[in-house]
Amino acid sequence: MLEILTAEALSPVRHGFFTRKGGASSGIFRGLNCGPGSTDLSEVVAINRARVAAAMEVEPDHLVSINQVHSAEVVHVTGPLPERPRADAMVTATPGLALAVAARETLRVGDIVGAMLEKSRLSLENSDEATGLEVTRLEQEVDALTEAIKLYVSRLSRLELDAADVRRANEIISYAINLEHMGDIIETGLTEIAVKKIRKRLMLSPEGLVEIxxxxxxxxxxxxxAQAIFLGRDADLARQLVQSKIEIRKLEAHSAAQHLARVRAGRSEAIETSTIHLDLLRDLKRVNAHLTSVAHPILHEIGVLQESRVRASQSEPKPALGLRDSGN
Structure with missing residues (x-):
């Protein structure tokens, strides 16, 4: 069953903000992915869009979406469109026509980073250098999208923004930048380590591979x-993500200790891949540090996380851009 959020201020206009619940997508797109431009299975996206259309009581072809390009373009919609126009807003006076606009282009960056993470893993496990090289192409997409997002949000500084708008704009920029940093780590860290292992014809120990x-x-x-927290700002999920840092530290420490024990025991594969194993642990921990940053503003807002605690973490960079509350 779909979860639909509504706002009293928008009544009596029929509207809805859909969460991921009730969707048919799996993997990195798990949930209600309605983006025809994503790399999700097209038939699954069609199922998701049909479910949303049914919830809005319109035909599937009346669920109109656009290809967001972070512009000032607005499309006047009078009926179903054969293809998605390049724009960032839609208006209509046609009854029964539902407008579906992706609220967070930043989530798409997160999906791409997820694909990069999976490909780096497959490259490592299968000794497949070609899969590793695909990460570079995806990283270029991440960089381009992140720049577009930063440019788009920075334009908001020209507007009169209230405190809530300023807060959300800064959260968007911060999360986008952290995702970009994660992409860099996956490309220049995890994937390069996998390629190094392949080219030197090295093999991790079976136990080490399981740990990684x-x-x-x-x-x-x-x-x-993190994607769910960014979309819904759920405090309970934010607590869960921050708490996971403890488990991540334990996981890293345990794997490092087990690996060094294998080295001391004279296991040749452990000795040959000692640097590789420890570097993989380090970079995966760095990726997780960036992920937890999405929870900090939410927990700080409700008084759970002290501001000094956020500042103390050197592994979680702050946004390069910020917007100022206009005071209105």
Whole structure:
């Protein structure tokens, strides 16, 4: 069943803000992915869009969406469109026509980073250098999208913004920048390590490979959690994500200790890949540090996380851009 959020201020206009609940997508798109421009399975996206259309009591072809380009373009919609126009807003006076606009282009960046993480893992586990090279292409997409997002949000500084708008704008920029940093770590850290292993024809120990795979799994779970927190600003999920830092530290420490024990025991594969194993642990921990940053503003807002605690973490960079409350 779909979860639909509504705002009293928008009544009596029919509207809805959909969460991920009730969607057919899986993997990095798990939930209600309605983006036809994503790399999700097209038939699954069609199922999700049909469910949203049914909830809005319109035909599937009357669920209109656009290809957001962070511009000032507005499309006047009078009926179903054969393809998505390049614009950033839609208006209509046609009854029964539902408008579906992706509220957070930043979530798309998160999905791409998730794909990068998975490809770096596959490259490592399968000794597949070609898969690793695909990460570079995805990183270029992340960089381009992040720049567009920063430019778009920075334009808001020309407007009269209230405190809530300023807060959300800064959260968007902060999360986008952290995702960009994660992409850099995955490309120049995790993937380069995998390629190094492949070219030197090295093999991790079976136990070491299991430990690294567990770390990858936990990181992918935390990315999905961060995406949900960014979209819904759920305080309970934010607490869960911050708490995961403790588990991540334990996971890193345990794997490092086990690896060094194998080295001391004279296991040749452990000795040959000692630097690789420890570097993988380090970079996966760095990715998780960036992920937890999305929870800090939410917990600080409700008084759970002290501002000094956020500042103390050197591994979680702050946004490069910020907007000022106009005071209105």
């Amino acid at each position: 795979a567990e770390f990858y799994d936990r990181t992918a779970d935390n990315l999905r959690l």
